[in-house]
Amino acid sequence: MSRSAAEILALAGKAARGAGAPPAQAARFGEVAAVHLMAGRSAAALRAALDALPEGPVLDYPLAIDAGLVQADAGQAAVLTGLERTDLLQSYIEALPCVAALEETEAGVLCLRAEPHRPRAARPSRRITLAEEVVEEMTRLAALTFVPESEQSRSSGAGAGLTDND
């Protein structure tokens, strides 16, 4: 079954939240997951990131990248300290709204080259095919953020309290 990027973005973001990520990091992971899968990269990295919560790359990558953006904005070399080059890190970079790329120096140091105020090129949309077991796991995690509706809520939602045959 093919899925839209928006579906993956929403599902992965909720899954990260359900797995214990704070809201900003969870939302960012959702965007990254869509970029990652549209690029044809392995879902295994996403599962591993979710498994690692409430620690791991979902929290660490944004911190390192944001520190790099601060350095880039100041015109300094943006060294991504303590990170190894991974497919998921590449997806985090590609998900940024600005022009950005990963570079590795001859000495093996990972750097972020970015122009924080210059928007990146539009990203073409691609359909995503994701193994059902991954979808099921993300769905299970996402469900941890849902709340059973109360009767009070049901009685005040859209359409409530009226005959609809009017």
Added chain:
Amino acid sequence: MKDGFDIPQGALRTPDTVMRLARMGAMFPTRLSFLRTLMRALAAEDVKVVRRQWQISAQGFGHAVYALRFGGHDYALVAVSSDLPDAQRTDRVIATAWDTAYVLYDGIPDAAEIARICAAAPKQEAARFTERDLVLSRANKSVRLFAHVVERLRAGRQPDADLVRRTGYLMRTTAVYGNGKFGIADRSVIETRPGLGGPFMAEMLTVWLIRLFTHDLVEFLGGAPLERGIKRHLGIGNSTGLGMAPFLVTHPVLLNNWMTARETALARVRAQPPLLPAQAQRLCDLAARAARHLDEWEVPDAAHQARIAALRTDWRATCARITPEALQEPQALDRLLVWSEGQSLDVQELLVSLLLEPFGDLVDGLAECMCDPFGALVTPYADTQVLKTAIEESCAWALVPDYACAAGSRQFWYVSAAKQEPRLGDRYAEAGAELESPLDIGRRIKALHAALPAQSQPLTAFLAEQPDHALAAWRVAVAERYAYADIRDNLIGETCLPIDMLRCKLAFFGASKFDPKSDRWTRITLCQGAPLADELASRGDDWWLPVFEG
């Protein structure tokens, strides 16, 4: 038309003035509303809508296909009409069956694609869709008016004008899904296409085509045509609830761009030199039309009807100031706006909407600035002191409420397990607050401000220790760059009325005749007075606050 950057303009109203719930809850549609923008684009191309298929039974059930070419692309609406027992007809999002279902299709569907859509569309959320399906929607009949119109047409008569005027639509939608929902195409598929690139353009096109289908269906069943004035007044109803409200919070750049466009338009208009006689007369005519529109706006809710009644009275007093002579004086529009600041929010916002209407040459280009193609282009703060200063300068509104008291945090937003829809609960009476959705932006910013260390440190070091504050830190950066990005009110306070958020968004869609059923959901009318398919060239852009012409 590209927006011009050399158009004189006055000062913009400040975000502290504009981005308040009560004012947002008083907004009216403007010529920047998405339906208006769409109609202008359709009219500019003189788009022709062709009914390619009409496989509808004598009872009104079956399917129809409408096609049009717009912006160099073909699109089609596949409409499916089903036999729905009265007992299953509900506006609630939990419904599982509807009178009609629709897909806006990318291209011209062949027989196999039509068969697929006819099987899937009536199931709505329970089905899966493809990247060729751009928008998914459904609508239920307004049973009383629909049956009446059919009966009258069959009897060789036109429907009762008063009933048409009071109801205003033959069907009402309960959802119009875009951007990838249930497998339909991502917005990125169409975001660079002429005509459909603006916000919600595909959804608005769908609604307009649904309206055409409802007209055709009732004329088919009645065996006679509707008079044009009646037909034009029959828009599409809509029931909208809490599901729409969080969008404004979770899309801060988009909200900023919508509001900035509107406020920039107003700033340009108020900088206009003395109006020419024809311009002044046009404004007077529009003000009078608005008064008639208010007279026709009737709702069952007593409190809201009283508000409308007060607005009618206040608007008549306002109209007394909108005379051709007064409008030709220097700075007349600016002085009118300054005067209105002493009037109700309803008067103020209706006046804003009126003043934009005659100035398409100043305003319409701004519609191209209402997208968010990039996301928030913000750089994280380097250290906590810079962040603290930014909070105090750009987000002072967030520091004011007392979120610790019960009144300041009475409500919490959550996502329902049953339908995965946004809901609002009472923190002190209902379970689930620990799973609260992060729409409490003000509270989060205040908590971040309180948590920042006395000695500055790199922000990333602070967030490594306190990652829960990352959302607030990002929102502050967004707020500093995008001034109209935040609703500057406490969205979890007991006085927060979600209906205000709904009205703001719906006004941007182009909705009118707001008919609140509670503080959490409303009925509205879309496309009322909009040009019919064969009127795009002649009436494409003159239907602001329409009045009944039947």
